[in-house]
Amino acid sequence: MFRAAIQKLKANFVGSPTPLASSAPASKAQINLAEYNVVSEGKAQILFPEKETVFYNPIQQFNRDLSVTCIKAWDNLYGSKAIRGKRVGSNGKRSFDGTDQEATKKRKLAASKEAVDPTGSGSDDPGRYIKVLEALSATGLRAIRYAHEIPHVKNIVANDLLPEAVDSIRRNIDYNHLSHLITANQDDANVLMYRSKAEGKKFHVIDLDPYGTATPFIDASLQSIEEGGLMLVTCTDLSVLAGNGYPEKCFALYGGVNMAGHDATHESALRLVLNLLSQSAAKQKKYIEPLLSLSIDFYVRVFVRVRTSPSEVKNLQHNTMIGYMCSGCSAWHTQRLGKQSQRASKKGKPYTKYSLAQGPPADKRCHYCGSPHHVFGPMYAGPLHNHEFIDEVLRINEEEHQDDIYGTRKRIKGMLTLARNELPEPFYFVPTSISSILKFQVPPLKTVVAGLGSLGYACSLTHAKASSLKTNAPWDAIWYVMKRYCLDNELADIKKMNQNGFGYKILTNESIDGSTDEWAEKLSFSPNQQSIDLERLRKLKIVRYQENPTKNWGPKARPQ
Numbered sequence: 001m002f003r004a005a006i007q008k009l010k011a012n013f014v015g016s017p018t019p020l021a022s023s024a025p026a027s028k029a030q031i032n033l034a035e036y037n038v039v040s041e042g043k044a045q046i047l048f049p050e051k052e053t054v055f056y057n058p059i060q061q062f063n064r065d066l067s068v069t070c071i072k073a074w075d076n077l078y079g080s081k082a083i084r085g086k087r088v089g090s091n092g093k094r095s096f097d098g099t100d101q102e103a104t105k106k107r108k109l110a111a112s113k114e115a116v117d118p119t120g121s122g123s124d125d126p127g128r129y130i131k132v133l134e135a136l137s138a139t140g141l142r143a144i145r146y147a148h149e150i151p152h153v154k155n156i157v158a159n160d161l162l163p164e165a166v167d168s169i170r171r172n173i174d175y176n177h178l179s180h181l182i183t184a185n186q187d188d189a190n191v192l193m194y195r196s197k198a199e200g201k202k203f204h205v206i207d208l209d210p211y212g213t214a215t216p217f218i219d220a221s222l223q224s225i226e227e228g229g230l231m232l233v234t235c236t237d238l239s240v241l242a243g244n245g246y247p248e249k250c251f252a253l254y255g256g257v258n259m260a261g262h263d264a265t266h267e268s269a270l271r272l273v274l275n276l277l278s279q280s281a282a283k284q285k286k287y288i289e290p291l292l293s294l295s296i297d298f299y300v301r302v303f304v305r306v307r308t309s310p311s312e313v314k315n316l317q318h319n320t321m322i323g324y325m326c327s328g329c330s331a332w333h334t335q336r337l338g339k340q341s342q343r344a345s346k347k348g349k350p351y352t353k354y355s356l357a358q359g360p361p362a363d364k365r366c367h368y369c370g371s372p373h374h375v376f377g378p379m380y381a382g383p384l385h386n387h388e389f390i391d392e393v394l395r396i397n398e399e400e401h402q403d404d405i406y407g408t409r410k411r412i413k414g415m416l417t418l419a420r421n422e423l424p425e426p427f428y429f430v431p432t433s434i435s436s437i438l439k440f441q442v443p444p445l446k447t448v449v450a451g452l453g454s455l456g457y458a459c460s461l462t463h464a465k466a467s468s469l470k471t472n473a474p475w476d477a478i479w480y481v482m483k484r485y486c487l488d489n490e491l492a493d494i495k496k497m498n499q500n501g502f503g504y505k506i507l508t509n510e511s512i513d514g515s516t517d518e519w520a521e522k523l524s525f526s527p528n529q530q531s532i533d534l535e536r537l538r539k540l541k542i543v544r545y546q547e548n549p550t551k552n553w554g555p556k557a558r559p560q
Contacts, residue, residue, distance in 0.1 A: 031175060039141075042068065042405055043148035046141045046172045062408040063209070063301060064142055066393075067232055068149050069401065069412065070292060070303050071130075071205055073392040074230045075152055078305065079130060079204065081228075123181055128154040133196075133203040133224075135159050135189040135217060136210050140169035140182070147181040149405075157203075159185045159192055193220035202226045209234040214273075215253045218280045225306050231288075233273065236299040241269035255279060257376045259323070262330055264427040266295040266464045267384075271426065273302055274380035278316055287312040292393070293384040294415065295464040303389075314354060315340070321381035321426070324362040328371025328502045329437055331475040333362040334426055336381055368479055368509060369502040383424035390420045414542035418463040421537060428468040434482050438503040440491035443482075445469065445538070446531040451481035453530030454522050461537060466544070477519070479512050484523060 036047035041061055130153045134143045143158035158169045169184040185192065196202060197220075206221045206229065208214045214233050221231060240246045240253060244260035251257055254276050259268040270293045277288045288304040317338030325332045339357045344350050365372055397412050406412075435442035445467065449459040457473035471478070483506065486492050497504040506512065 031171065041141060042145045044141055044144040044172075044176060046139050046144065047168070047175055048139065049168070059297070062296065062411055063234065063299075064145055065406045065408045066294075066301070066412055067142070067207065068145060069393050069396050069406075070232070070389075071132075071146070071150055071230065072396050072400075073389055074205070074291070074303075074305070075130060075150070076396075077389060077392055078228055079230070080152070123154050125154075128152055130154055130205060131203045131226075132156040132205040132207070133159065133193070134207045134209075135193065135221070136208065137169055137184075138165050140172045140184065142207065142209070143169070143182050144172055144176050144178060147178045148176070153181060156182045157185050157192070158182055159187055159189055161186065161188055189217055190220040193217070193224035197224040203229065205230045205232070207232045211236065213237045213240070213253050215276065218276060219283075222277075222281050222284055222286060222306060227306075227308055229306050230291075231277070231304050231306055232301070233277065233304070234299055234301050235269075235273055238266075238269060238298055238300070241272060241300065242266050256379045259325055259332070259376050259427075260374075262325055262332070263430040263433055263465065263468065264332075266300070267427055267462070268376060268379060269300050270295055270302065270384060270464075271379035271381070273300055274304070274382075274384075275320060275378060277302070277304055278319065278380055281306060282313045282316050284308075285310045285313060287316070289386065290380075290382070290384055291386045291389040292416070292419065294419065296415075314352075317354070319380060319382045320378050322375060322377035322379075323426075324360065324373040325376055326366040326369065326371050327374055328366060328369040329506060330429075330433065331366060331368055331479070332427060333360075333475075334381065335359045335361050337378065368475065368512060369505045371502070381426060385419050385422065387420060390416050394420070411543045414544045415463050417537075417540070417542055418461055418544055421460050422462055423458060423460045423470045423472060425470060425472045428462040428465065428470040429478065430465065430468045431482075432467060434478070438482060438486050438492060438507060439497060439501075440486045443485055446527070446535050447485065447525050448481065449534050450525050450528050450531035451485060451523060452477060453528045454524040454526075455481070455519055456522070459530055459534060461534065463544075476512065479506060480519060481523070483507060483512060485525065 031047065033047070036049055039046050039048045039058070041058075042064065128151075130150065132143070132146055132153060132155070134140075134146070134156065137143055137158040137160045140158045143156045147153055147156055158173070160166050160169065163186060166184050166186040169182075173179055173182045173184055193206075202224050204226045206225050208217050208221060208231070210217065212235075214235050218233075225231060235241060237253075240250050242258055242265040244265075247257055247260060250272070254272040256272045256275055258272060259265045262268070274288070274290055274293060281288050286306055286308050288306055290302060290304050292303040294301050318336055318340045320338070321334045321336045323332050323334045336357050339355045341353045341355070342350060343353045362373055394413065394416055397406070397409055397416075401409055403409055431445060431448050432442045448469065452459055452471055452473050455473070455477055457471055457477060459469050459471045459473075462468050462470050486507065492503070492507065494504065494507055497507070
């Protein structure tokens with residue numbers, strides 16, 4: 001008793017968090033349902049108070065449906081292997097959860113202490129092994145859905161800083177009879193994650209879905225996640241990440257400048273978030289593998305796998321880029337910050353040579369219209385998605401989920417099908433914007449794709465913006481194809497155009513035709529394999545982009 005009293009005093013002074021979940025589930029009859037609205041989503045039911053003291057946004061059901069599906073896919077592909085000890089630690093010795101024995105010793109030492117454990121013991125079922133942290137839980141809806149719908153979850157910590165939110169979490173845990181799987185916890189999210197790292201009690205899945213930017217929580221989450229774990233990160237501050245009004249704030253929060261005012265600004269937002277994650281992980285000798293990166297409605301959501309590998313960290317410089325964006329015609333040029341080349345030693349053993357990149361790739365003024373360039377970045381330059389992961393998410397969505405529980409299944413199928421078929425090259429262009437610059441009626445997408453395809457370049461749609469194209473073609477080829485289509489079909493009268501306009505400058509710019517001896521022979525707007533494949537994808541009956549579900553929908557205001 002004396003020892004327990006000492007520990008209680010220590011907890012009061014040190015600030016050790018106290019689990020707030022009830023030791024036994026309360027019956028639904030003990031809760032006065034007249035004071036609450038019962039909201040059903042997935043397999044969860046939450047009690048939402050009539051007075052809005054906690055945050056709940058029904059529009060983000062797509063986010064939660066997708067998150068459940070992605071955690072299942074991660075578990076099927078990577079999770080069980082890492083957790084059940086099929087991975088080897090950094091010292092070459094195996095351990096139960098995939099980390100090295102030094103980390104295992106830390107956990108045993110922490111377990112021997114009689115301090116309060118905010119993560120709880122979780123389920124005793126040996127088939128449950130995933131430890132999840134929802135760092136900013138609000139009502140607890142997401143945590144409750146994870147407990148109900150993800151079969152291998154052992155324990156979930158639903159954390160929030162606001163007492164009202166934690167009261168709501170505890171109430172909803174009891175209402176759903178999940179106190180054996182979910183622990184409600186009131187604490188600063190960073191303090192909780194750093195403490196879990198210090199005590200060796202890391203999480204396999206960490207979900208960061210804050211109101212605004214996730215930047216303040218990135219470093220702590222990267223340090224408290226298990227080897228090979230899954231991070232789910234949301235940023236809703238698109239006015240900063242994708243807007244043109246706060247470049248200084250964007251740089252302060254994300255370490256880079258977005259493509260302000262450009263059609264592809266939403267993809268640049270994704271790449272800024274991934275760059276932030278990559279840079280923060282590298283400081284811990286870790287690297288991230290983007291599994292799925294989506295621009296959704298009014299926010300971005302990325303799913304990344306975190307692994308430790310000093311050799312992979314060396315690739316960070318090559319996988320980081322800056323860019324030059326024309327302020328007139330919006331053509332861009334990217335510049336990777338590092339160069340990698342494969343060499344062979346004197347003994348014939350291959351190795352990677354890391355060196356400085358050469359540049360810049362563009363002049364001070366645009367080669368096509370003469371306007372000045374704006375600099376953007378640095379940002380992530382690698383692929384946004386893992387095809388194996390997306391295939392598994394689509395399989396689960398099609399074979400294991402039903403519409404009555406997962407109301408956004410059709411949209412998951414549509415958006416991820418587009419993401420699966422995206423080219424890995426950075427950014428996309430919008431043919432309507434180019435036609436507006438050249439002052440002629442926009443050609444069909446299949447015509448533009450056929451023209452680029454005839455020159456040997458690939459094209460794809462993008463999930464981030466409707467009627468847009470990604471391509472591995474340089475802007476020389478894009479402008480050449482659009483210019484030839486315009487002039488060959490007599491869609492523009494150059495003599496009547498404003499000579500100071502960007503369209504006139506591009507149409508009369510003979511340097512765009514400088515490499516077209518070969519292109520002139522190849523160029524054709526007749527259907528080819530590129531355009532046929534794209535049209536086949538466009539004709540699929542899938543929900544590709546979000547339609548406004550309600551009047552005045554979008555991000556809600558903070559609860560008062």
